[in-house]
Amino acid sequence: MRFFSKRFVSLPLWLAGVLVLVGFSWLPLSYYRMVGWAWILLWQVGAVTLLVALWRQLRGAGSANADPNQAVGSDPKTPFYGLGYGLDWVALGLGIVVLLSALVSPFPRVALWNVSLVVTYGAVLYVYRNVVDTPGARPCQRTWLTRLRLWWGLVVVAAGTAVVSLGLWRPDGAMWASNNFLTALRNHQPLGHHNFVGGYFVLMVPLAVAAAIADRGWMRGVWIATTGLLLAALYVSGSRGAVLGLVVWLGVTWLSRLSRVNPAHRWRWGLAGLGGAIAVGLILTSNPRIRTWFSEGGLADSPTLDRWFMLRLGGNILRDRPLFGVGPGVMSRVSNLYRPLEAGAGLDHIQQLHNTPVQIAGELGLLGLGVVLVGMVLVLRLWIRLWRQPLEPTDRALLGGIGGSLLAYGVSGLTDYQLENIPIAGALLGLVVLLLALGDRYLPQAMPVGAGARQRSYLAVALWLGLLLTIWLPFTLTVAYGALADRAFYSQQLNLADTRWYKAYRLSPWDPTASAVATEALWGLDQVLGDSEAQENVRSLLLDYAQQAQQAAPNDGWFNHNLAVLHQSTDPATALPYAARAVQLMPRHHHYGYWLLGDLLLRAGESGQAIAAFTLEALVNPAALTYPHWQEEPYRAIYPAVAQATLAEYDTLLADVSPDGPGFSTLYETRALLAWWTEQPVVEVDPALLRPVVAAVLLADADLKAALEVVEHTLSLGQTSPELQLLATWLDPQAHPAVPPSQDAPPDLDALLIEESLATRSLRPWLTSIVTRPDEGYRGSLTFAYRNYQAKQITLMLTPQILQRYTLVARLNLFPAWPREFPVLDRRIEALRTTALDLPHPTHNRFRLSDLDLSTLGLSTP
Numbered sequence: 001m002r003f004f005s006k007r008f009v010s011l012p013l014w015l016a017g018v019l020v021l022v023g024f025s026w027l028p029l030s031y032y033r034m035v036g037w038a039w040i041l042l043w044q045v046g047a048v049t050l051l052v053a054l055w056r057q058l059r060g061a062g063s064a065n066a067d068p069n070q071a072v073g074s075d076p077k078t079p080f081y082g083l084g085y086g087l088d089w090v091a092l093g094l095g096i097v098v099l100l101s102a103l104v105s106p107f108p109r110v111a112l113w114n115v116s117l118v119v120t121y122g123a124v125l126y127v128y129r130n131v132v133d134t135p136g137a138r139p140c141q142r143t144w145l146t147r148l149r150l151w152w153g154l155v156v157v158a159a160g161t162a163v164v165s166l167g168l169w170r171p172d173g174a175m176w177a178s179n180n181f182l183t184a185l186r187n188h189q190p191l192g193h194h195n196f197v198g199g200y201f202v203l204m205v206p207l208a209v210a211a212a213i214a215d216r217g218w219m220r221g222v223w224i225a226t227t228g229l230l231l232a233a234l235y236v237s238g239s240r241g242a243v244l245g246l247v248v249w250l251g252v253t254w255l256s257r258l259s260r261v262n263p264a265h266r267w268r269w270g271l272a273g274l275g276g277a278i279a280v281g282l283i284l285t286s287n288p289r290i291r292t293w294f295s296e297g298g299l300a301d302s303p304t305l306d307r308w309f310m311l312r313l314g315g316n317i318l319r320d321r322p323l324f325g326v327g328p329g330v331m332s333r334v335s336n337l338y339r340p341l342e343a344g345a346g347l348d349h350i351q352q353l354h355n356t357p358v359q360i361a362g363e364l365g366l367l368g369l370g371v372v373l374v375g376m377v378l379v380l381r382l383w384i385r386l387w388r389q390p391l392e393p394t395d396r397a398l399l400g401g402i403g404g405s406l407l408a409y410g411v412s413g414l415t416d417y418q419l420e421n422i423p424i425a426g427a428l429l430g431l432v433v434l435l436l437a438l439g440d441r442y443l444p445q446a447m448p449v450g451a452g453a454r455q456r457s458y459l460a461v462a463l464w465l466g467l468l469l470t471i472w473l474p475f476t477l478t479v480a481y482g483a484l485a486d487r488a489f490y491s492q493q494l495n496l497a498d499t500r501w502y503k504a505y506r507l508s509p510w511d512p513t514a515s516a517v518a519t520e521a522l523w524g525l526d527q528v529l530g531d532s533e534a535q536e537n538v539r540s541l542l543l544d545y546a547q548q549a550q551q552a553a554p555n556d557g558w559f560n561h562n563l564a565v566l567h568q569s570t571d572p573a574t575a576l577p578y579a580a581r582a583v584q585l586m587p588r589h590h591h592y593g594y595w596l597l598g599d600l601l602l603r604a605g606e607s608g609q610a611i612a613a614f615t616l617e618a619l620v621n622p623a624a625l626t627y628p629h630w631q632e633e634p635y636r637a638i639y640p641a642v643a644q645a646t647l648a649e650y651d652t653l654l655a656d657v658s659p660d661g662p663g664f665s666t667l668y669e670t671r672a673l674l675a676w677w678t679e680q681p682v683v684e685v686d687p688a689l690l691r692p693v694v695a696a697v698l699l700a701d702a703d704l705k706a707a708l709e710v711v712e713h714t715l716s717l718g719q720t721s722p723e724l725q726l727l728a729t730w731l732d733p734q735a736h737p738a739v740p741p742s743q744d745a746p747p748d749l750d751a752l753l754i755e756e757s758l759a760t761r762s763l764r765p766w767l768t769s770i771v772t773r774p775d776e777g778y779r780g781s782l783t784f785a786y787r788n789y790q791a792k793q794i795t796l797m798l799t800p801q802i803l804q805r806y807t808l809v810a811r812l813n814l815f816p817a818w819p820r821e822f823p824v825l826d827r828r829i830e831a832l833r834t835t836a837l838d839l840p841h842p843t844h845n846r847f848r849l850s851d852l853d854l855s856t857l858g859l860s861t862p
């Protein structure tokens with residue numbers, strides 16, 4: 001161990017830093033660990049090491065010797081080179097735009113953290129610009145890192161990543177089913193997401209193919225095997241965007257080769273291309289993720305449709321903030337303000353737009369996108385100039401590999417955004433360095449940086465190292481305290497956990513993670529404590545942390561919703577504005593937001609607005625009109641008005657939807673059920689538009705025998721379902737006995753209550769015989785949104801206090817959830833919420849949230 005530690009210490013800084021980053025990238029779920037304790041220190045040490053290497057290159061102090069491991073630039077006679085070819089101006093322009101974007105961002109502290117990553121990546125590019133082939137250095141001053149070795153090194157690292165990826169992959173039989181998005185084939189190891197994995201490997205495959213073309217002998221076999229390994233890892237990643245990039249690269253490569261073949265032999269290449277296309281097609285269609293594209297409605301599946309909405313979201317940002325965007329890394333904090341209304345119940349708190357140019361435009365504005373496009377044009381121009389040179393065969397293969405990698409990843413990048421991922425960003429930087437090294441070899445030599453500029457750059461890097469300490473250290477300690485608080489809480493050390501959560505919050509008040517995790521942990525504790533002084537103390541801490549989380553992320557709909565629920569019974573005046581914000585941010589989420597708003601308005605004595613809010617809840621969640629609360633005051637007094645308003649809204653919806661259109665039958669049967677439940681006049685119903693369970697329920701109120709005939713006829717056709725079986729059991733327990741639970745199944749209280757309820761022979765008393773609390777909701781994947789590993793524990797979606805429902809109404813699935821995208825319903829909800837409550841969606845209000853007019857309520861905003 002001492003031997004290896006000495007060898008590591010003796011490594012040049014540029015090598016030590018990259019080895020640390022490679023080791024970090026191979027960790028399982030490395031993208032998550034990038035913001036997790038204590039792994040966050042690992043990549044930071046690697047990045048700082050490379051910055052110190054740049055500082056030493058620029059300082060030019062020390063004595064020169066022939067040691068090839070000495071840091072380049074430690075000899076004052078060693079020149080230091082910029083990128084050249086106009087790219088230095090692009091780097092400077094991008095740095096200025098990124099900084100200005102952060103300064104005008106609505107969340108400048110969040111943006112500043114991401115600025116630090118962008119600038120550090122840029123600094124790393126300059127380090128290797130002056131290491132690979134050591135431009136302008138004397139033979140005795142050159143490092144051993146040639147462009148050939150860097151090329152090989154990138155491919156070897158990719159092979160190692162593929163080995164780690166396949167080694168951590170856990171396949172199962174369900175992954176081959178193409179009709180299940182959640183279980184279909186995908187592998188997110190080790191980069192943390194299957195699209196990251198696919199994007200990285202499609203970036204590296206052309207470089208590996210180029211190595212196989214350039215080499216001879218047994219090494220060619222090694223590179224061919226490496227290519228196969230990378231392709232296997234790409235395949236099991238399940239990334240469709242990566243596959244698209246691969247196919248485009250293969251097609252362009254074949255066409256470019258076909259154009260250079262002797263016309264007499266083109267038919268052979270045509271047949272070879274056709275055979276290859278068939279083989280590739282068969283391999284790809286064996287992948288269930290690819291097969292969904294070719295299934296009925298495949299191109300309109302949720303991920304593909306989401307990308308259309310994300311394009312519109314990016315367009316909304318540019319309408320509001322065209323020059324500088326919302327700031328680097330800020331997308332998750334503001335996406336709900338710009339989310340298209342037609343996205344329905346989808347795209348909640350997204351952190352990226354799944355399109356690299358659109359993401360850059362959204363976060364950095366048109367100026368940032370323009371600078372990036374100029375850089376891409378200059379890189380393409382350099383590549384074309386080099387291609388026209390009389391290159392050595394190895395270098396031509398390398399140049400072809402670079403072009404293929406950039407093409408394949410460029411296409412893949414149109415379906416995802418991945419530049420914040422260390423392995424992908426590092427590989428892209430490596431490709432640029434290789435291109436610059438080829439430029440040094442075959443194009444006119446660039447001029448080194450002058451002494452004055454070098455001195456200024458040296459001071460700037462030193463200043464940046466100091467700034468990094470002030471940017472990275474507080475957040476790193478925040479991550480540490482958050483993790484340590486979690487351990488303390490589950491070790492029953494509440495005071496210590498509270499101290500650590502508070503320190504985490506104070507160090508990074510812009511990060512809601514520690515406060516939100518504390519809220520969730522204390523909420524669980526509050527539920528098990530009886531009325532006591534301890535519970536009062538816990539409740540006080542709970543409210544403080546919930547408030548801190550909302551202040552750090554004011555556009556998080558659930559932070560607003562949860563805070564409103566916590567204040568619902570004790571301080572309705574404080575709760576009301578947060579409930580109003582929540583329904584604007586999540587206008588059709590199925591978790592009782594409008595019920596909460598209606599309850600608070602009713603408590604404030606504003607019955608007219610409360611009726612509108614409860615009507616909105618019945619549009620989002622029709623079962624709300626069946627809740628037992630309507631039998632009690634003050635809800636009972638407004639129930640007739642809510643019922644009439646709801647049925648009128650459904651009549652409007654039915655008039656707006658074509659009878660042949662999607663969703664019409666669901667709207668139709670929902671309107672019929674609600675009219676029956678609320679004892680309103682029921683018009684003649686067409687049974688052909690009803691599900692069997694709904695038709696049977698409507699019949700059972702007056703004719704049990706007719707209802708049983710409908711159910712039995714459906715069951716005889718093999719069209720069974722849990723709700724239909726339950727209704728059959730109630731209608732005729734002898735002919736359709738309840739299915740006994742498995743002996744290994746845990747006790748189910750609801751099942752026991754349902755079994756007891758079968759003795760009730762009247763329909764409505766049976767449906768209302770069991771009252772329970774609604775199921776708690778769940779939210780996840782917030783490590784992506786808030787870039788803190790502890791954010792994976794944020795799942796809390798509180799149900800309004802004292803809210804209850806009838807269990808059998810839910811078990812019979814009388815009111816199934818609406819489709820995620822249902823534009824007619826979304827527009828109707830928007831119209832009612834705007835006219836009755838003056839709470840328009842942000843996209844209809846200059847991308848701002850509105851406040852309830854509390855002047856008539858005698859309340860004030862918090």
